[in-house]
Amino acid sequence: MIDKLEMFLAVAKEGHFGRAAATLGITQPSLSAGIKQLEAQLGVLLIFRGARYGGLTPEGQAALVWARRIVGDARQLRDEMRATRHGLTGQLRIAVVPTALTWAARLAARYGAAHPNVGLTILSRASVEILKMIEDLQVDAGISYLDNEPLGRVSAVPLYDERYSLVVPADHALAGAGVLDWAGLDGLRLCLLTPDMQNRRIINRRLADAGVTPLAMVESNSTVVLVSQVLAGGWVTILPQDIAGFLAQGKPLALVQLAPEGPGHAVGLIAPWREPHTPVLEALLTEARRMVS
Template sequence: MDFRLVRRLGHFLAVAEEGHFGRAAARLGLSQPPLTAQIQALEKELGVRLLERGGRGTRPTRAGEALLPLARRLAEDAGALEALARELRAGRHAPIAIACVTSALLEELPPLVRAISAARPETAIAVREMDTADALEALRRGEVDIALLRDDRARPPIRIHPLGEDHLLAALPEGHPLLALPDPLPLALLADEAMLMLPRSISPAYADAMVAACHAAGFAPRAVREVGSAMAQLGFVAAGLGVALVSSGMARLRPPGVAFRVLAGPIRAVGVALAWNAEREGEAVPLALSLVEGLFPRTPGKPAGTPPSRGIPGGADLP
């Protein structure tokens, strides 16, 4: 980042917002001639005229108006960078950015965030909800430090630490005839149902697990519609537009209009894993790894972090 350019952009913003060189100079703690020189240097560097004086003061030119939004973002980013540098110089820890899939928001995310906050009370934590594919890209680009996602294999430089097993449940609209049958429900009974599916591009491993489970039950899922998120799946189910296979974690959301049924087997799904980029491994990674070992003991046949069985809305207990 060219801080000299950013500083000059800040001067431009001040003049544009104040509408007057004198008021902008006072706001910046400068005299007017150096401020004018900075604006002229910026206009020369960018090759466009940014401000024009008129009878009612100074205002941005058309080019200046076009550059204002980006200039504000750059100034905000530079301010955030300087603030973070001050925090680090003071010995405080860098903030931790976490990506999290929807189905991990209620079960895996809360204890991890609480444990990080307890271990590093001065560390800021930011959580971004996103699907697995977007979380993997965010890790690759260094936009997040760690991610809670659904995947079962590492893809260098991305590494994963599984947090436990999970199982597929049938999500059915209330009043569906199959709800009259006892648990566990044979998956083959969904062969003729209109299935609401997640695109493979969103979560490849999870989508493959669902399709493989259907094939093992003797049928290919009849996808009536691909939906953009696990939450959309449940919304469409509640609307009576089809049925879905979802992770047991989604049942914790308890959406109205949706009933869940345990499937015979039970049928294993791709569980939640902690993921990170080995090429961008900061202090958040060893901290998170040290915490999840105690938070999510990987007991065979039981999703990690699952509390004792309790009723699923409209259905039986979790496997």
């Protein structure tokens, strides 16, 4: 039944039989047959369908919760048995908010050194996407904000508190400023992350609290694009200090520290709430704790 539940999860995620079949590497007729067999085993209709996918039935919505749990448990059993026989092996998938990619690289380097037989896939995603991907078993863990928006039930390891810098051209009038109040950003031509990014929502609140209406005529979901825009001239951007320092290194740019407005927002490693975790994931959580201890 596990393979049929995997098919069901793929269809629920993709909302399309053809795309689901492609992600599983099987034909669409095989997928449709597998879903019908699962429905026959459970005795209920899981998916509305006519000429195309029509969504999950109420029974399908309930089955989706069980399918995620059962498939997750099956994968955990497989990983634990493999670890018992061969040590830690396999693939670990981590989704990361763009502003935390430098921390993800550090964690991956430490983890890879300790467990060289585990492959790592690191994806840059918005915080909302990360939670959805964890729920849908598309990734094993994420690095995201811990205290700004609801996370649901997850295991979490705090990594750092986010503080911010203004990134400006080296010849900008503000380049020599030591620390700048947020109110001092009024009137600047800003390029910022897109509104779907949690970092942008945090920055919008900081600006609003300072009485500043952001003039963001360029938006991107990539921090690299933002820094490139500053290099092109005429723009400045706001980024967390760590990623700002990394992206500005060796370039004709200057960083201006923005005065803290209360506590910084915590960023950390999150994983599905499960006791115990798979050996591969537990090792990642342990390495994250060691990195900040």
